[in-house]
Amino acid sequence: MKCAEFQEILPEIIDREAAGEHAAHLQTCTSCSELVSDLKAISEEAMRLGPTGEPSPRVWANIQRALEEEGLIRPERQPGVALVPKPRRSSPFRWLVPATAALALVGAVMVYNARQPSKGQPFDLAKTTSKPPEPRPAADIDDEQLLAEVAAPMRAEYASGLKSVNQSIRDAQQDLDQNPEDDDARHFLMDAYEQRETVYELAMARSMP
Amino acid sequence: MGTKERAGQVAVALLVCLTTLSATDTKKDFKYAVGPKASVSIINEYGPVSVKPSSGNQVLVSATLHSDSVEVDNSQVGNRIEFRTHLLHGATPQNSQVEYEVLVPSDASVTVHSTTGLLRVEQLQGDLTVQGDAVQVDVRDIKDAHVHVKTLNGPITLTNIRNGHVEVSSVGGDITMSAVSGPLVEVSSTSGKIRYDGDFGIGGEYRMQSHSGDVEAIIPADASVDVVARSVRGEVQNDFPLRPKVHNSFIAVPGKSLVGVAGKAASSVIIRTFSGKIRLKKR
Numbered sequence: 461m462k463c464a465e466f467q468e469i470l471p472e473i474i475d476r477e478a479a480g481e482h483a484a485h486l487q488t489c490t491s492c493s494e495l496v497s498d499l500k501a502i503s504e505e506a507m508r509l510g511p512t513g514e515p516s517p518r519v520w521a522n523i524q525r526a527l528e529e530e531g532l533i534r535p536e537r538q539p540g541v542a543l544v545p546k547p548r549r550s551s552p553f554r555w556l557v558p559a560t561a562a563l564a565l566v567g568a569v570m571v572y573n574a575r576q577p578s579k580g581q582p583f584d585l586a587k588t589t590s591k592p593p594e595p596r597p598a599a600d601i602d603d604e605q606l607l608a609e610v611a612a613p614m615r616a617e618y619a620s621g622l623k624s625v626n627q628s629i630r631d632a633q634q635d636l637d638q639n640p641e642d643d644d645a646r647h648f649l650m651d652a653y654e655q656r657e658t659v660y661e662l663a664m665a666r667s668m669p
Numbered sequence: 670m671g672t673k674e675r676a677g678q679v680a681v682a683l684l685v686c687l688t689t690l691s692a693t694d695t696k697k698d699f700k701y702a703v704g705p706k707a708s709v710s711i712i713n714e715y716g717p718v719s720v721k722p723s724s725g726n727q728v729l730v731s732a733t734l735h736s737d738s739v740e741v742d743n744s745q746v747g748n749r750i751e752f753r754t755h756l757l758h759g760a761t762p763q764n765s766q767v768e769y770e771v772l773v774p775s776d777a778s779v780t781v782h783s784t785t786g787l788l789r790v791e792q793l794q795g796d797l798t799v800q801g802d803a804v805q806v807d808v809r810d811i812k813d814a815h816v817h818v819k820t821l822n823g824p825i826t827l828t829n830i831r832n833g834h835v836e837v838s839s840v841g842g843d844i845t846m847s848a849v850s851g852p853l854v855e856v857s858s859t860s861g862k863i864r865y866d867g868d869f870g871i872g873g874e875y876r877m878q879s880h881s882g883d884v885e886a887i888i889p890a891d892a893s894v895d896v897v898a899r900s901v902r903g904e905v906q907n908d909f910p911l912r913p914k915v916h917n918s919f920i921a922v923p924g925k926s927l928v929g930v931a932g933k934a935a936s937s938v939i940i941r942t943f944s945g946k947i948r949l950k951k952r
Contacts, residue, residue, distance in 0.1 A: 628880040
């Protein structure tokens with residue numbers, strides 16, 4: 461079995477043990493074995509995160525390492541931007557943490573799968589990491605997937621709605637960053653996320669049978 | 670060409686058009702008997718839905734289909750009735766329009782969905798859910814009910830909603846409320862404008878928020894309200910006579926926020942916008 465074939469069923473392997481030829485490939489291929497190990501560790505940590513738990517530094521480290529390996533982020537961080545956060549006080553937005561971690565994981569796996577070579581082509585890890593693509597937030601990927609699900613006549617309407625909502629999230633987040641003690645700033649951010657949820661809810665309601 | 674001849678030609682042309690239209694339209698009528706507090710769902714793809722009260726314990730549905738690219742699936746399970754528009758091969762937003770006219774017992778709970786068109790519900794006392802994409806929503810003369818509206822875009826108008834539990838959310842649609850009161854009225858939008866014209870009832874919670882849209886409240890002089898309003902990047906204008914609040918943890922910044930009470934301060938009114946403008950006006 462080739463790496464490319466194995467990686468087509470990668471999302472399924474994360475949730476259960478590999479069997480048959482997939483298990484055999486894992487035993488012989490260090491690259492795929494390490495990849496599965498990393499993704500499983502991230503997945504397990506994400507699932508363990510309760511609504512009140514702060515993520516351990518290991519979670520962020522694993523996410524960071526996985527994203528770096530995939531070329532989604534650069535190893536050298538820009539000044540002031542730290543993916544691994546410092547310990548901090550309890551925040552009313554702790555619920556966002558597991559959601560963000562899960563989003564990052566899903567985004568990483570989806571981008572990883574999307575970049576896989578087609579069947580029959582050899583998988584060249586060096587080639588995939590030699591030209592790191594521009595980093596894309598997982599939320600953007602979610603939006604693209606959502607828009608793909610929306611009926612074509614309404615796609616522009618949803619794209620416009622998402623653009624507007626995402627801008628409001630950025631505005632509110634920026635305001636909260638500047639005024640962390642401001643209750644209104646928190647309300648604006650929460651409402652912005654709720655509006656985003658509304659867009660998704662409406663879209664999914666339309667795409668359901 | 671004489672006037673009579675021209676009029677005759679126009680009449681013939683109109684007749685041809687009407688004949689063509691009626692040839693493609695199909696009207697289907699349905700009738701169900703239901704018990705008290707029935708549940709009725711109308712899930713349309715494209716086109717308007719109108720819901721009004723029926724005279725007895727009956728649900729009457731009239732569906733007008735504009736082509737054979739669309740079907741109407743309907744079912745009754747006990748006290749629950751569902752109508753769902755079903756698109757067939759070749760359906761487009763234009764040819765798959767279905768117009769629903771629905772009569773339900775006034776105590777029925779009603780759910781209405783559509784992607785486009787006017788969604789109008791009136792004179793009911795049961796819970797109401799209205800959802801749509803680019804729709805126009807008109808809800809009026811509702812009392813003692815939950816009213817939940819969610820849309821992506823299009824104007825939303827609520828008129829004469831009494832003792833309601835009202836929750837409205839629209840990403841881009843303007844929201845206009847007239848004589849809307851209840852224990853809870855919560856309205857939010859990302860970019861739509863919000864306009865409230867009413868007395869805020871007695872003892873309710875009113876929260877209105879738009880990220881970038883303006884919010885305007887027109888209040889009678891005898892209203893009994895406890896008002897907090899704030900615009901982060903916009904401005905707050907007020908010509909309604911408010912008294913200063915005795916105990917207040919919120920520090921108002923002139924032009925950006927205000928706090929005050931009127932009457933016995935029975936209802937709580939919170940108005941927020943991030944970059945829009947807030948106006949309080951005396952009626």
